[in-house]
Amino acid sequence: MSASPSPAVLTGKSGLLTAASDLFWRRPGLLLVLMLAPPLLWLGVIYIGSLIALLLQSFFSIDEFSGLIVYEFTLSTYKQLLLAANFDIILRTVVMASLVTITSAILAFPIAYYAARYAQGKWKALFYLGVMLPLWSSYLVKIYAWKLILAKEGILTWAFEKLHLSWLLDGVLSLPVIGGNSLSVSYIGTFIVFVYIWLPYMILPTQAALERVPGNLIEAAGDLGATPSQTFRTVILPLALPGIIAGSIFTFSLTLGDYIIPQIVGSSRLFIGQAVYTQQGTAGNVPLAAAFSVVPILIMALYLWAAKKKGAFDAL
Template sequence: MAAAAHSAILPRRGGIAGALSDAFWRHPGFLLFLLLTPPVLWLGIIYLGSLFALLAQSFFSIDEFSGLVQYEFTLKTYGELFKAQNLDIILRTVMMAAIVTLAAAAVAFPIAYFAARYARGKWKAFFYLAVMLPLWSSYLVKVYAWKLILAKEGILNWLLAKMHLTWLLEAWLSLPIVGGNSLSFSYTGTFLVFLYVWLPFMILPLQAALERVPVNLVEASSDLGAAPAQTFRNVIFPLALPGLVAGSIFTFSLTLGDYIIPQIVGTSRRFIGQAVYIHQGTAGNIPLAAAFTVVPIVVMGFYLWGAKRLGAFNAM
């Protein structure tokens, strides 16, 4: 027995590897420091450092005569955001992001609820495949495909013509704000593409939250005489709210910063992402581009603050 116990004790390793192993075992905090230092440096220098550099650029200004950046602290660039044309860009982008987020929640909730409550086995696998499949294809391919679908010669116009509903589409496109020459050159087309591209980012968090809703609570609510609307309002929705907030953060923030979809599908009126791209590249007004990029950060900060005040993060 003593010989067996003695053989179970491994001999001490020699050399540098053995010394390091002993040092890490005696000082686990030092090992944790070595493991965390690279990602913390990456986060602090590359990510946060670039954000602070961007914020610093927004406090500079452009000399109107020479077009050169004046490296002097000023709030002049932020004042330019309140000019009519720039304020219009900000309001247009925030409104589009809010509408896309609300529409994504309305479309995603029944899909996620069905997958969480009723889909089993191969049908649940089919659900995940159907939701994830659009994410596997190229972002640009999806946007250009939708441009072809929404064009005057696209399949959607062809289908409406076969159903003798062209008059309805023309009436919609004649509206002053949402309309345009065609769906591919209108805010309606921009909204549809935004909704399609970001919808999986709303469905998956909602489905995960609804999976955690206990079935016995729903059944107890029904047994106590609650109508389906009351069960949804008092049981299902509060428990699914963290997933809804998580999905809305994705859809709202992604819509705020995107510039490719409005550039390909939409009117000539700019969004924040397009304004940043133009001022950074074509116009060369880096301070104004930096000030525009601060806007989504501030908007998302207020959004998260409001969600926290409403208790949306309490169940997370």
Template sequence: MAGAVTVASALLGFPVAYYMARYATGWRKGFFYIAVMLPMWASYIVKAYSWTVILSKGGIVYWLVERLHLMPALEWVLELPGVGGSSLSTSNLGRFLVFTYVWLPFMILPIQAAIERVPVNLLQAAADLGARPAQSFRTVLLPLAFPGVVAGSIFTFSLTLGDYIIPQLVGPPGLFIGNMVYTMQGSIGNMPMAAAFTVVPIAIIGVYLTVARRLGAFDAL
């Protein structure tokens, strides 16, 4: 789930960050900054509870799906192995959507900062040498902005990996690390097992940060 949320956030966040860095000026740039950061001002728990209503049957998502006559497709997706659930609010797909929404701003802002640090004359030089826009993006912009993607992935990956509120409120019961730690030290009182589960994300994030540092992610924070 942490990997899927990170990839989805990068795919959604890069175009938004690129537009903010290269095309948005004046009040438009301020509007995008506010639009990206405004969800971060709301309470995390309130957002999680709100999404349980949005994704439930009778919510706005189901209303829109019915209006677009996509209900058979949605029901087919919910029946796929690993997706599970009688509705979006009780499925892994709904959980994935909520995670992506909540952590997307943490991906957009580092990418936007990394793109702004790429000199425009490098793209102009690539165009003068005959590179098409897609080639300039693939060979010039993306490699230079990639540390921003890695920097954003530090937040999206680690926050999803250790979260226990969203897995508890949205989707089917699942063995998420945060939930296991909470259960072991709370209702069961097995502190040694809770401590053992805690070591797992620490080790994973330690390796992840080491790789991210080698890729220059810390320079993009």
């Protein structure tokens, strides 16, 4: 051996930062607490706190003559939700959110499947770019762009005319309830814009789930005698379901809460988000606004519970 062996414990580094590093190394929990405390405080105080304040508001009521809030516990505000006019708003929003979610899932699946199974290299980059690009531009700009596209003088009407399909557009617009004067003032228009705006949130989780399905499972199913459609039903779909449910949580809850799209594109009939907006703004009925905003929370809680039972979060 050499004359001066190197020491077993190195003493080269010292100082405050090193001392802190040593402390964190000995007590890893301390570092965790330091890292988590700020976001947890933020979440706990600002987010959960305001949510609880909102919940409390919903149990108050408003004095009809003075317009002042009566700070006494009551369920009368919730009872108001069941009035035909208000209940219609809830029903309309839930039906729209469901349709948007189902349509997004159907549209997203083939795109996600292609991206996960076939796209490689620059095609994959192109896929991500294509899906993410709409998310980079302003939400309002996109909606106003759609309003122009869907308007009576818009490009869609023009295109239908040129294709001699005006009868088709008119036929669709003459349908009761979902039709209207033009697409931009109909439920169909609202629906199209909702699907357009939220589609990326469905594609990405679905693609992530499909990416995790090993290719040899699909081969194994075929090997065991399953036709492509059987393979889809028994192997691909069940394994992609967690991703689809994760995506549907986005599309469903985002549609439930949105108040700008139906205001800009659509008939003047209200959605939950708009009801909250008008009740706490112009109408000054904060308790009713609070009660309205509890509805999506409850629906989402129910939905998440059902999704959890289905095992949607096992893969997370």
